[in-house]
Amino acid sequence: MAVARDVNETTDGSSGAGELTVRLGARDAAADALAVLQLCAAGKLRCSEKTQRPAAATVAAVAGVLLRGDFYREEPIAAFAWPLLLQAGGLAEVVGGRLQLTARGRAALAKPVAETIRHLWRRWVGHAVIDEMGRIEEIKGQRSARALTAAAPRRKAVAEALAVCAPGEWVAVDDLFTRIRRDGPSFAVARDVWKLYLEDPQYGSLGYDGFHEWSLLEGRYVLCLLFEYAGTLGLFDLEYGDPVDARDDFRGNWGADDLDFLSRYDGLYAVRLNALGAYVFGLAERYEPEKEGGGGPGPALKVLPNLDIVVTGEVQPADELFLDAYGQRSSDRVWSLGLASLMAAIDVGRPLEDLRRFLDDHADHDIPATVTRLFEDVTARAGQLRDLGLARVVECADPAVAALIVGDRRLRRFCRPLGERHVAVPLQHEADFRTALRKLGYVIPAEPGA
Structure with missing residues (x-):
């Protein structure tokens, strides 16, 4: 049955009851998704290449950009989940220990955020990078052999059960x-429960x-998946409190005497499938974000002729x-724009057109001519060079051999002349180049010890 509620939801997240907090997930998750993508684009996130889990400094950095902070100050939930969600969704990948946006991730910055969140949830259900049970x-x-069941089937079972929640209804x-035990797909966490223990x-x-x-x-597995992933993505509004002594099962x-709680998710009290969740679960064809008084899609700003950007709104x-x-x-x-700052942004893969679009969307006036000329200058300079790859x-x-190679009908597709005696071979064509070179009667000797 639906939980009877007598608390008043407020814009600051307080339930009004003193002990419980209501978090309206959709409005927070939309802002948080963009913030974490921007943080990743800035190269400020690090994850283990082996486990894909975020480093402690990364968790702190993510928590710092979340619109209303994490659910708990001392127990990371959303700040831990976001880097994993980006990886599962193919929006980011770990390169040299640093999380970098993929082409799909860069494209997500310009897409409706609801589509990105829907993609992330569906990818998490099918391609999660960790077993959520490990967070308990x-x-x-x-980690004992055959202690747990396969994560993918039980994750899918829980996702199916969550998808039948009635939109707009608070449920304890x-x-x-x-409901899950009675009507949902059956699933089990333990393959051999004797291998699991406390203390x-x-x-x-x-x-x-x-x-x-x-x-x-x-139940703890459901709580983790619901709170840390569905909750972080904003599919549900959450009512939660201190996990200490919230559950006594x-x-x-x-070995339980010294534990204040069994999991950081024990304080979750009630949930409500919201409009974003209904869209993600396929219960609604489109998602219309709720309008907030005094707000807008982003900050109001002024772009000044001296190349300054002054934010006048939130x-x-x-x-x-x-x-x-x-x-x-x-x-x-x-913020002050300049040739050096714009060229630096382009150098790390931030298109100038994204800034132009951002200013057009958020400024309440035409862009000054000085800024337009700066953009034209930067665009012209950036177009003078082109990266042809490694x-x-x-x-x-001697030059005769170089001319013979670049003139051969089989080899010329795979190389380019570089001065009189040098030939450049794109790495993706190296194998074909070597094969055709041998047919011409030449070979590139391997370096000693290579």
């Missing part, structure tokens, strides 16, 4: 558990009768990061 750290033994988490593998094993109830294992287990983290990429910040609300340079003994 107090349950030990999860325990009632949601009942001690023998005395604290969950294999004993009565010590591995559905709410303790399957683990108290009878050996500054959201995504907007600050975007302007940081193109201008030199001179105060809290002022190439192997082959030195020939």
Whole structure:
């Protein structure tokens, strides 16, 4: 049944009851998705190449740009989830320990954010980069061979169960558990429950009768997927409080005496599928974001003839990061454009057209002629050079051999002349070049020790 609620939702996230907080997910997630994409574009996120998990400094950096902060100050949830969601969605990849936007990620910056969030959820369900159960750290033994079931089928089962929630209806988490057990696809977390334990593998094993109830294992898995991923993406509005002593289903287990809570998600009290969630789950054909009084899609700003950008409206983290990429910040609300700052942005893959579009969308006046001329100058300079990719340079003994190679009908497709005695071979054509070169009667000797 739906939970009866007598709290008043307020714009600052307070439930009005003192102990519980209501977080309206859609409006926060839309801003947060753009902010994290901008943070990634700025090269400020690092993740492990082995586990793909974000570094502690990255979690802190993400938390710093979230519109209303993370759900808890000391227990990262959204700040931990966002870098993983970007990777699962193919919007970012780890290169040299740093998270970088892919071509799809750069394109997402200009797409409706609801489409991006829908893509991220669907990709997470099918291609998550971690098993969410691993985030319930107090349950030990999860890495033992065959301790857990495969994550993908149970993740899909939970996603299917969440997708049948009635839009606009608050549901207590325990009632949601009942619905999932009664009507949803069945799933299990443990393959061998005896391998899972609290504190001690023998005395604290969950294999004993009565010590591995559905709410303790399957329920905690649902809480994690619901709170950390569906909640972070804003598909549900959440009502939550302090996880300490929020649930007591683990108290009878050996080793639980010293635990304040079994998981950081224990404080989730009730959820409500919102309009964004209905769109993502396919229950609505389109998503229309709710209008907020006094706000807009971004900051109101003025572009001055002296090349300064002055933000006169609300500054959201995504907007600050975007302007940081193109201008030199001179105060809290002022960024200065210049040839050097714009060329630096283009050099790291930030198109000038994105800035032009941003200014057109958010300024309440025509762009000054001085700024337009600066854009024209930068565009002309950027068009003078073109990156043709990496190439192997082959030195020939004399100009005649070089002319023979670049003139051969089979070889000329795979190389270019570089002066009189050198030939440039694009790396993607190197194998074909070497094959055709041997047929011509030549070979590039391997370097000793190579």
